[in-house]
Amino acid sequence: AEFTSATPPRPVLIHGYGGLGKTEIASACLHSHAARACFGARRLFVSVEALEGTAAADLPARLRQHLDFALFNGALGPTASIADALFAALQAGVPVLLVLDNFETVVKIDAAHAAELLDQLAPLADAGLALVVTLREPLAQPRSRFASIAPQPFADPAARHLLCHWMDQPAGAALSPRDESALGRLLRVAEGWPIQLQMLGILAAIEGLPGLAKRCPDGAGLMQLTDDLPGRDAHRHPLLSNRLTYDAPSLGDAARSLLRVLAQFPAGLPDDWLERWPDQTAVRTVQAHK
DSSP states (O other): TTTSSSSSOEEEEOOTTTTHHHHHHHHHHTHHHHHHHHHHHOOEEOOGGGGTTTOOOOOHHHHHHHHHHHHTHHHHHTTTTTHHHHHHHHTTTEEEEEEOOOHHHHHHHOOOHHHHHHHHHHHHGGGGGEEEEEESSOOOSOOOTTTEEOOOOOOHHHHHHHHHHTTTTOOTTOOHHHHHEEEHHHHHHHHTTTHHHHHHHHHHHHHHHHHHTTOOTTOOHHHHHHOOOOOHHHHSSSHHHHHHHHHHHOHHHHHHHHHHHHHTTTTTTTHHHHHHHHHHHHHHHHHHHH
């Protein structure tokens, strides 16, 4: 938030392994008091994960179309560039905070084009663009204009506090020796990773600390704990069900594509999104299930 609210704002790259909380940090920045005061409603969140699987030759056109739809409601002319359109908006005295999430998708397809886009957007900071980019790995060639942030796993007592939060228990609550031992085991398994703390906390709230810890020996991976998760318990908690099943083999590519589409609209779907959305695979999936 300090970088993005500065004058001029400084572009930020947030990189690290999946589940470390990169998107959470970007979202916290997006909704911070400083961002609301500086940018008002001009705070934009765009995930580019829907471009996964795009051929390198098609990336420039699809990325431009994706950003055009997300930022300008599909109103750009066929020859206008994203950078030029943003610059025109900024010249009108409208500062903008833009989060590009899961940018490793673009880097993986065409690293050179990904770097070119960032190089086009970074100078717009002088005109008022605050840019936050999340990706799994740092860029091969660091960008000097960008501040680089690499989140680290939580250490105690922060990890304990977060785990208790997801268990719906006060972090400082007194526990029985049995529960205290079980909690310590879960903390060792999570190794400070926010997404693992979240998952384990939800599971512990469902089946209790001792029961979860019993099938959670030191060195066990998180997904080992979900192999025998009762289906009814998963469905009792939609957040847990969604998080645990996105990568499940039973979830088809079309369903994953649809979930990525829905992720573009945190405030809800516009009425005519089916007609305007470029990912026709997902559109056909939705129409087939209407």
